[in-house]
Amino acid sequence: MQIRGLLADTRPLAVPAFRRLWIANIVTVVGAQLTVVAVPAQIYAMTGSSAYVGLTGVFGLVPLIAFGLWGGALADHMDRRLLLLVTTSGLIATSALFWVQAAAGWNDVWVLLGLFSVQQAFFAINQPTRTAILPKLVDSSLLPAAASLNMTVMQAGAIAGPLVAGVLIPFTGFAWLYLADTVCLLATLAAVISLPSLPVEGVTGTPGLRSVIEGLTYLAGQPVLLMSFVVDVIAMLFGMPRALFPEIAHVSFGGPDEGGLAFALLFAAIPAGAVIGGVLSGWVTRIERQGLAVVLSIVVWGLAITGFGLAAGAADGSAGFWLAVAVLMLAVGGAADMASAAFRQTMLLAAASDQVRGRLQGVFIVVVAGGPRLADVAHGGAAAVVGASVAAAGGGVLTVVGVVVAALAVPAFVRYRVARTA
Structure with missing residues (x-):
């Protein structure tokens, strides 16, 4: 019984609509990760330039922010099933076009970047909508479990997809990976088609700029919900050291310049832990004080990243024991981050009214996508001054200090609680 209580709560899978979406997502996430790996790999193969590869950050982040916010407004003003049908079809169409350009051998980097930008726009609308419908599919007591199940699949895909793509690209080329993504997306389309109509309760106004501003104004007036974003920004800005992995893998653990085992282990450790x-x-599901749980999870994340930085600093160019410690620390951090994200997602869904859930999920996707990118800049700059291992360890310390200060500044967040479920 104790072991059963420790394992993931699978009760949401008893709900047919949620189960169909979740199972379809297993297939779709792996397919999506194939494209995530294939796009930069194809650009580098075309140009031989990391600068062009870096443009994927700009071409991906800009539509993700713009359409994430606008997509959240759309999700609060129209039938969410219809919006999912449109955006899922758009994702299928863009994946098919990826396949066409690769199969036809166009070798035009700007076509590839343009398609990537369009795909991210559809994703930015689709993802907040998918999350906003959860309270309509499962009971509120099951929202933490549902969020955990969804995030587990996302993180598993982040491991499996790159590994599969890395093995297949030399043998199949890029076109077959894009085609696989296209076919995998059909599973999600079938699951969405089977959903009932999902109109928004009490919808008012139109999904324009004013609606986006109204959503942000609502968020500003809800200190608990606002703090769920603030603490995540703190955790990611100070505590996400992924930009340091190449240098640490090479300098601290003696890996080759171009990657190697240490490099792969560092990148896989956080999603594996998640x-x-x-x-x-x-x-x-049994936690009442979800605000306190978020704070403690981020403290664990910060301490784990501090441990990672210290292990990297102690390695002194040799792999072995300290590499194992570093990977373990990152895995512990990944598990803590998964718990924090599950609780924050639950709070956004349960504590907000249905009229603004889409817009809040739009903000969520912007923060989740933008935070690590800001962290890349911050950690890269800090590493140039103090070194990579010190930057990583110091970032972990700043994460702990920052989240504690934030918790003390807004005690309502720490006090936030829900009724305990069995």
Whole structure:
């Protein structure tokens, strides 16, 4: 019984609509990760330039922010099933066009970047909508479990997709990966078609700039919800050291310049920890004080990143024991981040009214996507001054200090609680 209570709470899978979407997402996430890997790899193969590869950040982030906010407004003003049908079809169409350009051998980097930008726009509308419908599919007591199940699949895909793509590209080329993504997306389309109509309760106004501003104004007036974003920004800005992985893998653990085992292990460690945390997430449904749980999860994340930086600093150019410690620290951080994200997602869904859930999820996707990119800049600059291992360890310390200060500044967030479920 104790083991069963520790394992992931699978009760949301008893709901047919949620189960169909979740199972379809397993297939779709892996397919999507194939494209995530294939796009920069194809650009580098075309140009031989990391600068062009870096443009994927701009071409991806700009539509993600713009359409994430606007997509959230759309999700609060129209039938969410219809919006999912449109955006899922758009994702299928863009994946098919990726396949066409690769199969036809166009070798035009600007076509590829343009398609990537359009795809991210559809994704930015689709993802907030998918999350906003959760309270309509499962009981509020099951929202933490549903969020954990969804995030576990996302993180598993972040491991499996790149590994599969890395193995297949030399043998199949890029076209077959894009085609696989296109076919995988059909599973999600079938699951969306089976959903009932999902109109928004009490919808008013039109989904324009005013609606976006109204959503942000609502968020500003809800200190608990606002703090769920603030603490995530703190955790990501100070505590996400992924930009340092190449240097640490090479300098601290003696890996080759172009990558190698240490490099791969560092990149896989956080999502691997998140998957393990998801599998062992049975406890999240039983937590009453979700605000305090978020704060403690981020403290664990910060301490784990500090441990990672210290291990990198102690390695002194040799792999072995300290590499294992560093990977373990990142995995612990990944598990803590999964728990924090599950609780924050639950708070956004349960504490907000249905009229603004889409817009809040739009803000969520912007923060989740933008935070690590800001962290890349901050950590890269800090590493140039103090070194990579010190930058990583110091970032972990700043994460702990920052989240504690934020918790003390807004005690209502720490006090936030929900009724305990069995």
